[in-house]
Structures are given as structure tokens and as C-alpha cells.
Amino acid sequence: MGIKAQDIIVNGIILSTMDLGEADKRLVLLTKQLGKITVFAYGAKRQKSPFIAAANPFVCGEFSIVSTRGAYRLKSVRCDNYFRELMEEYNKSCYAFYFLEFVSYFAMENMDCTDYLNLLYQSFKALINEEIPDKLVRYIFELKMFTINGEAPEVYKCFNCQEDVENGYFSLIRKCVVHQSCADMKNIPLGPSTIYTLQYIISASLSRLYCFKVSNEVYLEFKKMMDEYRRIMVNYTFKSEVFLTE
């Protein structure tokens, strides 16, 4: 007598989809309960499929799945949000795809992905909100991802003298701020407002993350630092990065 597969309810977002033949799709889901998982959506490409709208990237909601022979199969979806506003604007959709790819790179099966899910949700809302430039949303998102991963740079104390740094440099070798007088190697200059911005992003709750704007000068320092920091922290080129507008 075989064991009957039980329905599992998971909450999350579709990170990516891949067509399988004429009718089916393979989905990668980021879920609160099971971390990053692969789910097969049979018949999802057929016109009359109940998954025709739901088996797509950005779709957020409650997914009913069954585990059979070591793989998950999609049974039903109760969609909370399609984030259609993101798909309607090309540039915004490029950023949103980049965020999905970035999270997908770090997420794993059976990992607690609650913070990733909340960060994606807040970042999509920030992209839709016209108040904050998309390119700034991107760097805030990246720094917060490193923070969630426990890989945030040290942005308070100088690596050399351990005193607070209000104005100075960022040392890529030490992954830490440094005073001008304490600096040893080639570093990236950071003014007081930029250092404060980094501190804010690292310490803010996810719901308060996108509540500020910066001058162009601060943006440029922040961008330069994050572009370099990402390069040393992530030994991988995201496919969606080439589509981002500066």
C-alpha cells in the first residue's frame, strides 16, 4: 500500500519559470515554510489552465503543492499580488527581475527566507513608488541583502583606531570604514551623509527601509562603494544586470 501524498500549503513568491515542452512549466518558488523549492506546474501553458496567470515571476500568494517522488507539483494558487505595475514598465521590470535573481542566488531549500520575502516585497513597492529613483532602490536592496546574510560591511568604527568614523573612506580589503589618517591602501571616499546613509540602511527595519532620499553626490559615493563591494562579495555575474539602466 502506497503512502498518499499530502497537500502542503506554502506562502511565497515565484522567482523564475522555465517552459517544459508544449504544456508545462518548471517554477522556482521562494517560500516561508520550505525556503527555495522547485515546483512543476503541469498544463500551465494551456489556454484553459488555472495556472495561466499564476505561474509567472513576481506572483505572490499561497501555493498548494504535493510532494511526489522527490519533486513538488503545483495543485492550486491563491494569488495575493501579481505586481503587474512592474511588468508594465520595462525599466522597472528589469530591476525587479534583477532582485529575483539576486535573492535566488542566495536562497536555499529549507532556509528561513522570511526576511528575503519581506525585502523583495518592500523593494517591489519602492520600485512602483515614483518617489525613489529605481537605481537607488537597487543599491539599498543590495546592501540590505548583505545585511540579512550577516555580510554587511562595518560602517561605524574605523578598523585601525576603533573610533567612530563620520567622514573618511571605505576600505575594500578590510570591508570597513576608515579615517583618512588611518587609511593604508586604496580606498573609496565616503562623505558624512553617505556614511550616515549606509548606517541607516543596515540598521533600519524592512518597513522603514525606503523612507529617504539622497543627493546625487551621496548616490554616486554609495553606488561606487556598492559596485565594488558586490564584486568582492559575489563571485557571480547576474544575467539580468546588463539590462539595468544607470
Ligand SMILES: [Zn+2]
Ligand atoms: Zn581611525
